[in-house]
Amino acid sequence: DAGVIQSPRHEVTEMGQEVTLRCKPISGHDYLFWYRQTMMRGLELLIYFNNNVPIDDSGMPEDRFSAKMPNASFSTLKIQPSEPRDSAVYFCASWPGRNQPQHFGDGTRLSIL
Amino acid sequence: AQSVTQLDSHVSVSEGTPVLLRCNYSSSYSPSLFWYVQHPNKGLQLLLKYTSAATLVKGINGFEAEFKKSETSFHLTKPSAHMSDAAEYFCVVSGLIYNQGGKLIFGQGTELSVKP
Numbered sequence: 001d002a003g004v005i006q007s008p009r010h011e012v013t014e015m016g017q018e019v020t021l022r023c024k025p026i027s028g029h030d031y032l033f034w035y036r037q038t039m040m041r042g043l044e045l046l047i048y049f050n051n052n053v054p055i056d057d058s059g060m061p062e063d064r065f066s067a068k069m070p071n072a073s074f075s076t077l078k079i080q081p082s083e084p085r086d087s088a089v090y091f092c093a094s095w096p097g098r099n100q101p102q103h104f105g106d107g108t109r110l111s112i113l
Numbered sequence: 114a115q116s117v118t119q120l121d122s123h124v125s126v127s128e129g130t131p132v133l134l135r136c137n138y139s140s141s142y143s144p145s146l147f148w149y150v151q152h153p154n155k156g157l158q159l160l161l162k163y164t165s166a167a168t169l170v171k172g173i174n175g176f177e178a179e180f181k182k183s184e185t186s187f188h189l190t191k192p193s194a195h196m197s198d199a200a201e202y203f204c205v206v207s208g209l210i211y212n213q214g215g216k217l218i219f220g221q222g223t224e225l226s227v228k229p
Contacts, residue, residue, distance in 0.1 A: 004156070031215060043203070043219040056216070091156055095215050099145050099164035102217060104156035 002026075006092050006105035014113050018080040021108045024073055025094030033102060034067055034077050035091040043091075049075065082112045115140045117206050119220035127228045132176075132191040134223045136204035139185060146187045147205040147217075148178055157203065163187065174198070199227045 005024040013019055025032045033048040047057040052069045060067070064083070069075040079086055089109050093102040120135040138144060145164045149157040161172025168180045178189045187204060204220040 033217075042221050045216060048216070093157075097215065099162075101147055101159045101162050102215065104149075104158070106154075106156040109154070 004092055004094050004103050004105035006090075006108050008108060009106065010109045010111075012111045012113065013082060015083055016081045017112075018078065019082045019086075019110060019112075021077040021090050021092075021110070023075045023077070023092030023105060025075070025092070026096075026103055027073065029094035029096045029103070031095040031097060031102075032069060032075050033093040033095065034075070035093065037089045037091060037107070038087075046077070084112045086110065087112050115144065115206050115218050117204050117218050117220040119202075119204050119223050121223050122221065123224045123226070125226040125228065126194045128196055129193050132189070132194045132198065132225065134189040134202050134204075134225065136187045136189065136220060137185055138187060138204070138206045140206060145207040146178075146180060147207070148172065148176070148187075148189050149203045149205060151201045151203065151222075153200075160189070160202075194225075194227045196227050196229065199225055201225070 007022045031050050034046040035043050036046055037043045046059045047067045048055055049069045065079055067077045089107045091104050091107045093104045095102045116139045118137045126132055143165055147162045148160040150160050151157050160176050161170045161178055163170045163180045171177045176191045178187055180187050201222045201224050203222050206218045207215055
């Protein structure tokens, strides 16, 4: 079991650029979550999917953020255009359901200059 | 509504002494509770989980936690701290209502420092 795989691990880009973060969940996990972690706000849930369908995107900050899950083994979180306040660590987690824990990737550290 | 409160933002102990990280939760139904650990530049790793079985839960690396419904607490303990335990610890609650989809509520985290 390779765990949840996120790429890139680090991303530094200039304000206004498009940023795409990628996630490969654990095979067989029906749920996928995107989180953002900052010093000020801690861990925030942005959006989650069940069987590739977005269920709750109420945590997405604004229209500049979008997420897709085209198949069971891949998801993207896109920010366009990016702003310095988007700088954070973005985590992806997958979940098999019921009383089991979520499994987290190592995150993408995003810096917007 | 559910919520989690970690009572200490920072705890410092000496190596070899006990660790106590405090967590109180609020839930209108039987929760699942978790402790996760986050080392620098890493994701969250599960330490242990409570899902309505035994109230004393043993986890990895010698950690354990006791679920006390009357006190709505789920404190994390370890008899003897090791330098490698220095990290941030998160207490987390998850609802068992299926339409919640396993949404997790995170505490604000407790940073554990271990002095030689």
